[in-house]
Amino acid sequence: DIVMTQTPLTLSVSPGQPASMSCKSSQSLLRSDGETFLYWYLQKPGQSPQLLIYEISRRLSRVPDRFSGSGSGTDFTLQISRVEAEDVGTYYCMQGLQLPLTFGGGTKLEIK
Amino acid sequence: QVQLVESGGGLVKPGGSLRLSCAASGFTFSDFHMSWIRQAPGMGLEWISYISGSATSIYYADSVKGRFTISRDNAKNSLSLQMNSLRAEDTAVYYCARDIPASAWGQGALVTVSS
Numbered sequence: 001d002i003v004m005t006q007t008p009l010t011l012s013v014s015p016g017q018p019a020s021m022s023c024k025s026s027q028s029l030l031r032s033d034g035e036t037f038l039y040w041y042l043q044k045p046g047q048s049p050q051l052l053i054y055e056i057s058r059r060l061s062r063v064p065d066r067f068s069g070s071g072s073g074t075d076f077t078l079q080i081s082r083v084e085a086e087d088v089g090t091y092y093c094m095q096g097l098q099l100p101l102t103f104g105g106g107t108k109l110e111i112k
Numbered sequence: 113q114v115q116l117v118e119s120g121g122g123l124v125k126p127g128g129s130l131r132l133s134c135a136a137s138g139f140t141f142s143d144f145h146m147s148w149i150r151q152a153p154g155m156g157l158e159w160i161s162y163i164s165g166s167a168t169s170i171y172y173a174d175s176v177k178g179r180f181t182i183s184r185d186n187a188k189n190s191l192s193l194q195m196n197s198l199r200a201e202d203t204a205v206y207y208c209a210r211d212i213p214a215s216a217w218g219q220g221a222l223v224t225v226s227s
Contacts, residue, residue, distance in 0.1 A: 039213040048217040096212045099171045101159040
């Protein structure tokens with residue numbers, strides 16, 4: 001199974017400041033056709049997770065452009081350029097290269 | 113509008129059984145593979161089962177293999193999870209999710225396994 005490791009566990013950021021979190025996989029998520037199956041989700045308090053970014057950096061249309069994903073191979077990053085109060089929750093990365101699908105342990109974003 | 117609604121959660125004793133359902137709407141259900149993903153209280157996300165659109169491919173996590181059975185009824189736009197031999201560690205909120213990368217999730221159904 002592919003192990004996904006997220007850091008830090010908790011991120012405390014002031015409104016308007018940037019935030020960055022890391023996700024590392026135990027093996028490359030790059031498929032032979034060039035696609036990389038790394039996804040980011042946000043689970044707001046009391047809600048179901050929602051997909052934010054797919055294939056490393058492709059943002060869903062409803063996701064604000066202050067969110068961006070980057071990385072390659074086994075190392076990935078989710079950045080928020082200017083944190084807003086509505087961004088609080090736990091962020092999870094997930095690999096979709098092979099079954100079983102596996103998630104990172106999550107990074108909890110708090111507002112200072 | 114894509115909608116997934118889980119039902120069937122509840123309290124069950126260890127060793128017991130429970131059947132979860134997920135009603136899908138707002139998309140052509142048979143075109144999408146589906147998964148069940150669970151979240152134990154205060155914990156992270158665990159994928160547990162996958163079924164292809166035509167139900168020809170089915171996969172399970174080792175933690176539920178042999179105890180849980182995923183199925184779907186494309187005529188009724190419905191996904192199911194039959195859970196047998198339940199254990200305390202199966203206590204979780206169970207989500208149905210559409211496709212990989214789980215672009216849509218239900219609101220979840222709480223399953224509590226306790227005597």
